[in-house]
Amino acid sequence: GENVEQHPSTLSVQEGDSAVIKCTYSDSASNYFPWYKQELGKRPQLIIDIRSNVGEKKDQRIAVTLNKTAKHFSLHITETQPVDSAVYFCAASLTGNQFYFGTGTSLTVIP
């Protein structure tokens, strides 16, 4: 099955700085890569996703990039705010198959 690795496991940034979280996957057939954000004590929720036919996608302060050749994808958060503090999970999926999650990155934005 698919294997998704996520780094770093913890990340602290100053408010206003950028944060980058990286994931690698093993199955070159995977074609869908969502990112979920989990605030403390809450449920994970989808914040952005990217499909394998796209190299980059942006939504306001967040963006995701995908490198199919290297089999890695990254989440970029610019102008970080304290509300961005949460655990972020990347995932990889193949159409018709289950979601495989990374182990999560705990992001702390220091005011």
Add this chain to the structure above:
Amino acid sequence: DAGVIQSPRHEVTEMGQEVTLRCKPISGHDYLFWYRQTMMRGLELLIYFNNNVPIDDSGMPEDRFSAKMPNASFSTLKIQPSEPRDSAVYFCASSPRLGLGGELFFGEGSRLTVL
């Protein structure tokens, strides 16, 4: 729709006791997943169903765990007997499809503590 509904939200039990966690998926979603979340391992898929049929249960840790989905609106995850290492947050999630565009909608989770 009220979203995915899980119960109980918190469960504290003693080792050896039976634990039953319940989930009501979003109406119309054909896929239902059970995940376990721990600090060490993050989100682990235990089992998932498609149209009430278990598709992949390879993540179920051992025979002490069992899951059922008797109908499209209800699923249970049972642990019998429970052990302290089962302590975790158990999430149920549903999705209208897998892969492209298949967003997972999570419930609030059931926090299980086994003493």
